[in-house]
Amino acid sequence: MMTGFRRALHDTLLSLGLLSQLCLCTEIPVTASTEFPTSTYDYDYLSEETSSDVMDYNQFVQQCQKEDVRSFRKSFLPAIYSVICVLGVVGNGLVVITYIYFHRLRTMTDVYLLNLAIADLFFLITLPFWAVNVVQHWVFGQIMCKVVYGLYRVSFFSGMLLLMCISIDRYISIVLAASAHRHRTKAVYCSKIVSMCVWLVSILLATPELHFSQQTKSDNILQCKMRLTNDTLIYTASAQLALGFFVPLAVMLFCYCVIIKTLLLARNFEKHKAIKVIIAVVLVFLLFQLPYNSVMLIDTINDVNSTMTDCELSKRMNIALDITKSLAYVRCCLNPFLYAFIGVKFRTDLLKLMKEMGCMSSERLMRYANIKPTGPAKRGSIATDTESTTTYSP
Numbered sequence: 001m002m003t004g005f006r007r008a009l010h011d012t013l014l015s016l017g018l019l020s021q022l023c024l025c026t027e028i029p030v031t032a033s034t035e036f037p038t039s040t041y042d043y044d045y046l047s048e049e050t051s052s053d054v055m056d057y058n059q060f061v062q063q064c065q066k067e068d069v070r071s072f073r074k075s076f077l078p079a080i081y082s083v084i085c086v087l088g089v090v091g092n093g094l095v096v097i098t099y100i101y102f103h104r105l106r107t108m109t110d111v112y113l114l115n116l117a118i119a120d121l122f123f124l125i126t127l128p129f130w131a132v133n134v135v136q137h138w139v140f141g142q143i144m145c146k147v148v149y150g151l152y153r154v155s156f157f158s159g160m161l162l163l164m165c166i167s168i169d170r171y172i173s174i175v176l177a178a179s180a181h182r183h184r185t186k187a188v189y190c191s192k193i194v195s196m197c198v199w200l201v202s203i204l205l206a207t208p209e210l211h212f213s214q215q216t217k218s219d220n221i222l223q224c225k226m227r228l229t230n231d232t233l234i235y236t237a238s239a240q241l242a243l244g245f246f247v248p249l250a251v252m253l254f255c256y257c258v259i260i261k262t263l264l265l266a267r268n269f270e271k272h273k274a275i276k277v278i279i280a281v282v283l284v285f286l287l288f289q290l291p292y293n294s295v296m297l298i299d300t301i302n303d304v305n306s307t308m309t310d311c312e313l314s315k316r317m318n319i320a321l322d323i324t325k326s327l328a329y330v331r332c333c334l335n336p337f338l339y340a341f342i343g344v345k346f347r348t349d350l351l352k353l354m355k356e357m358g359c360m361s362s363e364r365l366m367r368y369a370n371i372k373p374t375g376p377a378k379r380g381s382i383a384t385d386t387e388s389t390t391t392y393s394p
């Protein structure tokens with residue numbers, strides 16, 4: 001009886017094994033999942049595609065060709081960079097030479113304006129390198145790639161922070177005029193310490209550029225670029241937007257609004273001219289900085305989230321970045337006119353320097369220097385300070 005039971009069990013297991021092998025032999029073959037990324041498969045769909053050998057090319061991501069963007073950059077950027085560089089070097093160079101020649105670091109604003117001119121000059125020095133990089137390729141080597149990137153970023157942050165310091169100094173000089181006059185000698189020393197701190201903070205903020213900038217080869221062309229992860233990209237963009245735009249703008253708006261309020265309450269016949277200069281300073285900052293920072297914010301969000309899928313839209317974003325960035329660079333040319341050349345004593349020193357350099361005769365110097373004579377009534381003005389370049393008079 002036991003033998004019969006074992007034989008029946010053996011026959012049953014053998015039948016089950018044969019049945020399973022039969023099912024495996026008749027199962028429908030399925031291709032690798034890399035060919036069809038969907039997790040479930042439809043029998044009719046697979047049979048149609050595999051039988052006809054037709055491949056759906058819409059599943060492949062096509063690379064966006066940007067030859068027209070590169071062509072635009074090669075014609076636009078070198079031209080605009082050349083104009084900005086020449087005008088900016090001339091204007092800021094005159095500021096630096098005038099301050100050094102006449103030893104005119106007598107006020108906080110003098111110290112800030114000298115450092116601002118130096119920062120703008122450093123910034124302008126980098127533009128020819130970027131122009132060559134756009135027209136041809138990066139021919140200056142790995143070390144110069146890091147140096148130019150680092151200098152570009154340090155000068156950018158220091159320039160913005162110094163504009164903020166100038167606004168604070170003007171607030172102290174006009175709104176808190178009495179206390180500012182009492183601490184005049186200490187203020188100059190303090191401004192030098194503040195300027196040094198601005199440069200140190202700018203170097204710290206430029207650390208990612210010094211670390212991640214490198215010479216890379218793409219399509220057999222050497223380029224100086226930043227190799228950033230998403231976290232680093234978010235950090236650099238946030239630092240530029242915060243300390244390079246929003247914080248200086250907020251400080252400028254607060255300081256200049258209080259200054260305008262103080263000037264309106266003062267009995268000063270030149271207060272309307274001073275207010276016009278203040279409004280011009282704020283409007284120029286917004287006009288030249290707001291478009292670039294807005295486009296950069298949108299572009300950074302798209303890069304981090306990878307939401308830019310339209311090729312034409314991506315190309316338009318690249319062109320918008322180039323145009324608005326060039327517009328933002330124009331501030332280096334305008335800073336001497338907005339902050340230094342409006343000072344009466346600075347203009348007088350500049351005219352004297354031009355005379356000593358042989359660029360102007362004595363008669364012309366006297367004629368230009370006496371366009372706006374400064375009498376006793378103007379010396380007590382709240383909007384003009386004859387010993388400082390914080391003057392707002394034109």
